[in-house]
Amino acid sequence: MTPRQKATAYWKENIKYLFILLGIWFLVSYGAGILLKDVLNNIRIAGFELGFWFAQQGAIYVFVILVFVYIRLMNKLDRKYGYNE
Structure with missing residues (x-):
C-alpha cells in the first residue's frame, strides 16, 4: 500500500468514526432532549x-x-496504519 493510499484509507475510516459518533450525540441531544x-x-x-x-x-x-471513545478509536486507528508515535 502506497503512503497516499494509506493516508486516504486512514481518513476515510476517521470520517466514518466521526459521523457515527456525531450521529449518536445528535440522537441523544436532539432526540432525547427535544423530540x-x-x-x-x-x-x-x-x-x-x-x-x-x-x-x-x-x-x-x-x-x-x-x-473518550473517539480517543480510543483514533489510537487504534493510528496503530493500524502506523501513525502512532
Missing part, C-alpha cells in the same frame, strides 16, 4: 424527569464519553 422529551418525562430518576435530565445534563455526559 422525545414528553415521552421521557413520564420516567423519573432521583425526582427529575428523564427528558429534562437529558436536555440539561445527559447530552453533556454522552458528549464527554464520546470524546
Whole structure:
C-alpha cells in the first residue's frame, strides 16, 4: 500500500468514526432532549424527569464519553496504519 493510499484509507475510516459518533450525540441531544422529551418525562430518576435530565445534563455526559471513545478509536486507528508515535 502506497503512503497516499494509506493516508486516504486512514481518513476515510476517521470520517466514518466521526459521523457515527456525531450521529449518536445528535440522537441523544436532539432526540432525547427535544423530540422525545414528553415521552421521557413520564420516567423519573432521583425526582427529575428523564427528558429534562437529558436536555440539561445527559447530552453533556454522552458528549464527554464520546470524546473518550473517539480517543480510543483514533489510537487504534493510528496503530493500524502506523501513525502512532
